[in-house]
Amino acid sequence: MLEAEIRSHKTGQVYAEGSTPLFVEDQNLLPPDGLEASVWDAAIPILSFVIVATAGFWYNGYEPGMSIRDAFGNADASVALTWAAFLSSIVALSIGLTKKRFSLDEGVKAWVDGLRSMIIAVIILALAFALKSVISExxxxxxxxxxxxxxxxxxxxxxxxxxxxxxxxxxxxxxxxxxxxxxxxxxxxxxxxxxxxxxxxxxxxxxxxxxxxxxxxxxxxxxxxxxxxxxxxxxxxxxxxxxxxxxxxxxxxxxxxxxxxxxxxxxxxxxxxxxxxxxxxxxxxxxxxxxxxxxxx
Structure with a gap:
């Protein structure tokens, strides 16, 4: 860590030579210059994610006679989070279209570009889960x-x-x-x-x-x-x-x-x-x- 800190101060290079960052900021995902945005443009999708995820945990794990706590413990987190991520992205897209922040084509392209930036991390996670399953077995x-x-x-x-x-x-x-x-x-x-x-x-x-x-x-x-x-x-x-x-x-x-x-x-x-x-x-x-x-x- 000391070597990395010294390198970043002296050369401005935050990555080691030959490294492959799991996520690199894509300029295509940044808003255009001069666009006036509101904090609510981000807060509302995030809030919708939390609400949908919470409801999804209960809905996915609930069985007759269960308490809320037991339903949450019985839920498949990956399913509930997938629902929340998809629906909150729809909310974000709708806000942008309603306020004319971007066109439908621009919104869909930004959504696809965001997915593309996560591919490497998703692949590593999938391989890690597979290796964990082998070790568990x-x-x-x-x-x-x-x-x-x-x-x-x-x-x-x-x-x-x-x-x-x-x-x-x-x-x-x-x-x-x-x-x-x-x-x-x-x-x-x-x-x-x-x-x-x-x-x-x-x-x-x-x-x-x-x-x-x-x-x-x-x-x-x-x-x-x-x-x-x-x-x-x-x-x-x-x-x-x-x-x-x-x-x-x-x-x-x-x-x-x-x-x-x-x-x-x-x-x-x-x-x-x-x-x-x-x-x-x-x-x-x-x-x-x-x-x-x-x-x-």
Whole structure:
């Protein structure tokens, strides 16, 4: 990240040599000079998207006797969001035609150009979902837990759980797969299957934090792909610039969090020690640059 920041300051080049941004601003999508627009031209389509998506979640997931909460949980998000995206684009087109911002041909062309700009991101997302399905069918998380279950102790369970959750590279999928496996193991090791123990809480935290950490830096994660797309950066460049921060945070979480927790050390001691190390790390390892791209010593 430091190299990229220095390059952008010194050369004005925001992309690395040979990179392929997932999204590049198309001049054809920009409004013509002199066009007077209103904030409501954008606010109304966005509001319609939110309303249609909310109603779509309920309609798609509702079954007789269901509460609103259960209906939302049962909905297929991709279907509801597709409805919302299509209808809100129709609203935006209608506003432009009504206010004579553009002709029908210009509006349809802009809509098609917008779709075209998303093709690369959509292809990467489709391939990522396919790869995730393959990994899920391989049952990697279940296998890792199964081969280590007999030799686990309270000292290593939180750390091992964190590593497994991180390695899967997804969040919700990891939570649904790993949580039902490791929580009973933690309860069994604690010797209290009918009570919540510190080891159980730590293990649950290891699943949640490891899953989010892996999801943040995995190149096949939908959130990572969408971040690259939204920022207009090369996808692999984005992943590579995030990895140092992610791995440092994960290492500190293991050393000052999960290992001490597994050994029964007070979490307040771990939090205080981790805070000191992070502060020192940022102070002495972090770099600042001036407006000309030179590192400030």
């Amino acid at each position: 391989m049952q990697l998380a279940e296998w890792l837990v199964a081969i280590t279950e007999g030799s686990l102790s309270s000292a290593v369970l939180p750390t091992l759980t964190f590593v497994i959750a991180f390695a899967t590279g997804t969040s919700w999928g990891t939570n649904s797969i790993v949580m039902p496996i490791v929580v009973p193991i933690a309860a069994s090791i604690s010797g209290a299957t009918d009570a919540v123990t510190p080891l159980m809480v730590t293990t649950i935290g290891a699943v949640l934090t490891g899953a989010v950490l892996g999801d943040h830096c995995s190149p096949i994660s939908d959130t990572t792909i969408l971040s690259s797309m939204a920022s207009g950066s090369d996808h692999i460049d984005h992943v590579n610039t995030q990895l140092p921060y992610v791995l440092i945070a994960g290492t500190l979480a293991i050393v000052f969090g999960f290992i001490p927790a597994g050994l029964g050390i007070s979490p307040w001691i771990s939090l205080f020690a981790g805070l000191i190390v992070i502060t020192l790390l940022v102070r002495f390892a972090g770099k600042r640059i001036d407006d000309n791209g030179n590192v400030i010593s």
